[in-house]
Amino acid sequence: MPIIEPMDKSLKNLSGLHLWHGELSSCSQRVRITLTEKKLDWHSHLISIPKNEHATPEYQAIHPHGLVPALVDNGTLLIESCDIIDYLDEKYPEQSLRPGNSSDQIAMNDWLIAADKAQTDLKLLSHEFLFRPRKKMSSDELDTFSKSHNNQTLVAFIKEWQIRDVFPKKKLDQSVDRTHADFTKLDNILRNQKWLVGEKMSLADIAWMPNIHRMSLMDWPLDRYPNLSRWFDQVQLRSSYQTALVNWESEGQAHRFQTYVKQRKIETGIHVTEFGTLAKTTASLPNSCRC
Numbered sequence: 001m002p003i004i005e006p007m008d009k010s011l012k013n014l015s016g017l018h019l020w021h022g023e024l025s026s027c028s029q030r031v032r033i034t035l036t037e038k039k040l041d042w043h044s045h046l047i048s049i050p051k052n053e054h055a056t057p058e059y060q061a062i063h064p065h066g067l068v069p070a071l072v073d074n075g076t077l078l079i080e081s082c083d084i085i086d087y088l089d090e091k092y093p094e095q096s097l098r099p100g101n102s103s104d105q106i107a108m109n110d111w112l113i114a115a116d117k118a119q120t121d122l123k124l125l126s127h128e129f130l131f132r133p134r135k136k137m138s139s140d141e142l143d144t145f146s147k148s149h150n151n152q153t154l155v156a157f158i159k160e161w162q163i164r165d166v167f168p169k170k171k172l173d174q175s176v177d178r179t180h181a182d183f184t185k186l187d188n189i190l191r192n193q194k195w196l197v198g199e200k201m202s203l204a205d206i207a208w209m210p211n212i213h214r215m216s217l218m219d220w221p222l223d224r225y226p227n228l229s230r231w232f233d234q235v236q237l238r239s240s241y242q243t244a245l246v247n248w249e250s251e252g253q254a255h256r257f258q259t260y261v262k263q264r265k266i267e268t269g270i271h272v273t274e275f276g277t278l279a280k281t282t283a284s285l286p287n288s289c290r291c
């Protein structure tokens with residue numbers, strides 16, 4: 001259920017739509033894209049994850065798991081990005097982002113559930129292949145973060161990321177395999193249709209836009225999924241993609257990621273295509289295709 005009782009009772013007095021979000025957070029991106037597509041006005045409350053602003057008592061009184069995003073709609077608090085976008089589309093039906101018939105609506109919900117499930121892998125892969133250049137926390141900083149953040153799953157994840165130079169290969173292989181399976185499923189469904197469900201863009205497409213964007217930043221070989229690539233070219237032309245996703249990245253961010261990814265490959269051989277199915281698929285390609 002996306003609606004929760006706020007610990008911070010002052011939220012109940014807020015009027016309009018208020019979003020607590022992270023600039024690069026994929027879960028925040030899908031909510032911003034939905035707000036933009038629906039032409040809804042909203043108040044921005046930026047939370048810097050690199051600065052650990054999600055670990056403050058103030059923010060954890062808003063989001064009990066200390067994650068972004070959190071939305072307040074005229075005093076009602078919601079968490080969970082896929083639930084939030086579904087709520088927004090139901091509550092504000094203008095510029096509808098859901099298909100008309102019930103079987104397509106079921107299919108749309110299944111894609112939202114799949115996007116939600118994909119979050120754990122997206123997080124592991126992003127921290128391994130994109131976020132390593134972020135300043136390492138000192139042991140004191142890590143200790144403070146562990147003590148101040150209530151979300152023990154997140155704390156364990158951040159500790160493992162901070163302490164190791166590379167996550168265990170088995171974990172990376174499994175995340176790559178599951179992501180590849182999702183991308184293959186998306187590619188198959190898009191073989192004969194323009195959008196994931198129905199005749200127009202829906203919440204299903206919005207839920208997956210940030211994931212494909214994120215993987216493209218880490219140089220995921222999207223050309224192996226021709227229909228998904230075509231779909232991604234098409235969604236990048238939406239003005240919401242620019243306004244709600246790209247414009248929140250700091251100047252030159254995508255270029256910095258790309259430089260890091262290339263350099264790390266040259267210096268250490270570590271690159272997403274060296275893991276799981278992606279590595280096996282490269283090995284099985286004829287030489288003429290290995291470009």
Ligand SMILES: N[C@@H](CCC(=O)N[C@@H](CS)C(=O)NCC(=O)O)C(=O)O
Nearest residue numbers: 025026027049067068069080081082
């Ligand atoms: N299922 C949640 C996941 C929220 C989540 O994991 N948010 C990430 C950003 S996309 C976060 O806050 N991460 C904190 C961190 O990496 O320290 C949702 O969809 O809203």
